[in-house]
Amino acid sequence: MADGTDQKSSNQMWGGRFASGPSAIMEEINASIGFDKKLYAQDIRGSMAHAAMLASKGIISPEDKDKITDGLNTILSEIEAGSFEFSRKLEDIHMNIEARLATLIGPAAGRLHTARSRNDQVALDFRLWVKEELQKTEGMLTALIAAFLDRAEENADTVMPGFTHLQTAQPVTFGHHCMAYVEMFGRDRARVRHAIEHLDESPIGAAALAGTGYPIDRHMTAKALGFREPTRNSIDTVSDRDFALEFLSIASICATHLSRLAEEIVIWSTPQFGFIRLSDAFSTGSSIMPQKKNPDAAELVRAKTGRINGSLIALLTVMKGLPLAYSKDMQEDKEQVFDAAESLELAIAAMTGMIRDLEVRKDRMRAAAGSGYSTATDLADWLVREAGLPFRDAHHVTGNAVALAEKKGCDLADLSLEELQAIHPGITKSVFDVLSVEASVASRTSFGGTAPSEVKKQIAWWRGRN
Numbered sequence: 001m002a003d004g005t006d007q008k009s010s011n012q013m014w015g016g017r018f019a020s021g022p023s024a025i026m027e028e029i030n031a032s033i034g035f036d037k038k039l040y041a042q043d044i045r046g047s048m049a050h051a052a053m054l055a056s057k058g059i060i061s062p063e064d065k066d067k068i069t070d071g072l073n074t075i076l077s078e079i080e081a082g083s084f085e086f087s088r089k090l091e092d093i094h095m096n097i098e099a100r101l102a103t104l105i106g107p108a109a110g111r112l113h114t115a116r117s118r119n120d121q122v123a124l125d126f127r128l129w130v131k132e133e134l135q136k137t138e139g140m141l142t143a144l145i146a147a148f149l150d151r152a153e154e155n156a157d158t159v160m161p162g163f164t165h166l167q168t169a170q171p172v173t174f175g176h177h178c179m180a181y182v183e184m185f186g187r188d189r190a191r192v193r194h195a196i197e198h199l200d201e202s203p204i205g206a207a208a209l210a211g212t213g214y215p216i217d218r219h220m221t222a223k224a225l226g227f228r229e230p231t232r233n234s235i236d237t238v239s240d241r242d243f244a245l246e247f248l249s250i251a252s253i254c255a256t257h258l259s260r261l262a263e264e265i266v267i268w269s270t271p272q273f274g275f276i277r278l279s280d281a282f283s284t285g286s287s288i289m290p291q292k293k294n295p296d297a298a299e300l301v302r303a304k305t306g307r308i309n310g311s312l313i314a315l316l317t318v319m320k321g322l323p324l325a326y327s328k329d330m331q332e333d334k335e336q337v338f339d340a341a342e343s344l345e346l347a348i349a350a351m352t353g354m355i356r357d358l359e360v361r362k363d364r365m366r367a368a369a370g371s372g373y374s375t376a377t378d379l380a381d382w383l384v385r386e387a388g389l390p391f392r393d394a395h396h397v398t399g400n401a402v403a404l405a406e407k408k409g410c411d412l413a414d415l416s417l418e419e420l421q422a423i424h425p426g427i428t429k430s431v432f433d434v435l436s437v438e439a440s441v442a443s444r445t446s447f448g449g450t451a452p453s454e455v456k457k458q459i460a461w462w463r464g465r466n
Contacts, residue, residue, distance in 0.1 A: 030328075031088045033096055035335050040079050042128040043093050044072045046121065049224040050204055051112055057215050059115065064108040071105040072097070093125070094118050115214040116207055119238040119326045123203035126334065128225065130247050133341045134196050140348045141189040141254070145182055145462070147355040152178035153459050157452040159437050160275065160365035161374055170377055171369045171437035174360060176450040179458050181261055186462070188254040195250055199243035202227040206237035209325040239325040241315070244337050248312040251344045255305040258347050262302040265354060269295050274364040279357035282350065297350045304343045311336035369437040373402045373412055378434040378443065387426035397424045411435075 048069055055065035075097055078084040090096045095118075102109040155174040162172035202222035205212065211234040218230035231237040268275035282297040315336045318329050376398050383394035400423045405412050413435040420427045433439055445451040448458070 032092045032331050033086050036093045039093050039125040042125040044076050046124045049221045053221045060111045067105040067108040071101045115212045115216050119208050120203045120206040134192050138192045144352045147352050148178045148182045156455045158362050159369045161369045168374050171374050171440045172450040175455045184257040191250045195246045200228040201231045203237045206234035209238050235325045244333050251340045252309045252312045255308040259302045259305040262298040265298040266295050277359040282354045301347045304347045308340045311340040375435050375440045378440045382434050
C-alpha cells in the first residue's frame with residue numbers, strides 16, 4: 001500500500017506518469033492483496049462513513065453517495081459469500097474494492113476517493129482491525145481470569161510447595177498460586193484497555209500526509225466509525241504504527257505469561273511431580289509408547305511465544321529508520337500483527353480450556369508441600385517471636401536443625417523436643433504448632449499472602465472488578 005490516485009484501467013493505476021506497466025518482479029513485491037484482504041470489512045466500513053461525510057458537506061451528491069453505499073454493500077456480500085475475485089494486479093484491498101465498485105456503479109465510484117489517500121485509508125483500516133482484535137483479546141483474557149478464579153476458590157486451602165529456583169521454598173496454597181496468574185493476566189487486560197484508549201482516534205481525512213483543502217468533517221467520520229476523536233496531526237497520522245507495535249508488545253508480554261504457565265503445566269503433569277492430570281482434550285499420545293500422555297497443548301502454547309516475540313522484533317525493525325511520513329516499508333506491518341493475533345487467540349483459548357479441565361491432585365501436592373524442609377522459615381520466625389532471637393541468629397539455629405533432620409532422614413516436625421532443645425534451649429513444645437505445612441500456610445495472613453483467608457479476600461476483590 002502506498003500513495004495512490006485514480007485507477008486508469010484494471011492493471012495500470014498510475015496513469016500517464018509511467019510509460020509501461022510494472023515488471024513481474026515489481027508486481028510480486030508490490031502486491032499486498034494476499035494478506036490485506038483480511039481488512040475488507042474495515043475498508044468498506046470506512047468508505048461508507050467517508051461517503052456519508054462527503055455528501056453531508058456537499059462535496060458529492062446524495063445520489064452518488066447512495067450509489068456508492070449500495071455498491072459497497074454488494075461488494076461486502078460478494079466477499080462474504082466467497083464470490084469476489086481478488087486481483088494481484090490491483091495491489092491491495094483498496095484498489096480491488098474500488099475497481100469492483102466502478103464496475104457496479106460506474107463513474108460515481110471515482111468520487112469516493114475525494115479528500116482521502118490510500119495512506120489515511122490503510123491507517124484507518126488497520127486501526128479498526130487492531131481495535132477490534134484488542135476488544136476480542138480483552139474478552140478472552142476475562143474468560144481466562146474467570147477460569148483461574150474458579151480454580152482458586154476451589155483450592156483456597158489446597159496445600160502445595162512454593163518454589164524459588166524450582167527448589168522447595170515454603171508451603172503455599174494452590175489457590176494462591178492460581179491468583180498469581182490472575183494478577184499477571186489482569187495486568188495484560190489492563191494493558192489491552194489502555195491500548196484501545198491510545199488508538200481511539202480516527203485517521204481518515206489526513207489524506208496523503210498534509211490534510212486536504214476540501215471542507216471535510218473529520219469529527220463526523222470519527223464518530224460514525226466509533227472513534228473518540230480524529231487524530232491531530234496529518235503527518236503523524238499516516239506514519240504512525242504505534243498502535244500495531246503496542247498490540248504486539250502486549251501480545252508478547254501476555255504470551256510470556258502464558259508460556260510460564262505452560263511450563264508449569266508441563267512440569268506438574270509429569271509422573272515425577274504428578275500435581276495435576278490434563279484432560280484428554282488437551283493431551284496427545286505417543287506413536288510408539290502406549291503409556292504416554294503428552295501435554296502437547298501446553299508445549300505448543302509455550303512455543304507460540306517465540307513466534308509472537310518474533311513479530312514484535314520484526315515490526316520494530318521495520319519502523320526504526322523510517323523518515324516521516326509514509327514509506328512503502330510499512331506494508332510489512334500487517335502480516336506480523338495478523339499472525340501474532342491468531343497465535344495469541346489460540347494460546348489463550350487453549351490455556352483457558354486446560355485450566356478449566358485439569359484435575360488437581362491434592363494428595364500429591366500435600367505430600368510434596370512438606371518436602372525440602374519447607375517449614376524452616378516458620379521455625380526461624382518462631383525463634384524470633386517466642387525465644388527473642390535476632391533473625392540472623394534464628395536463621396543459624398534453624399540451619400542446624402535442618403542439618404540434623406537431613407542427617408536423620410526425617411522432617412523438621414519429626415525431630416524430638418530434646419533434639420531441638422540441644423540445638424537451642426529456648427525451644428519449647430509449642431514450636432510443633434508451626435512446623436506443619438497447614439499451620440505454616442494459615443499463618444501467612446499478611447496482605448496478599450498465601451493464607452486461605454487472605455486468598456479468599458483476593459478472590460472476592462477480583463470478582464468485584466470488571
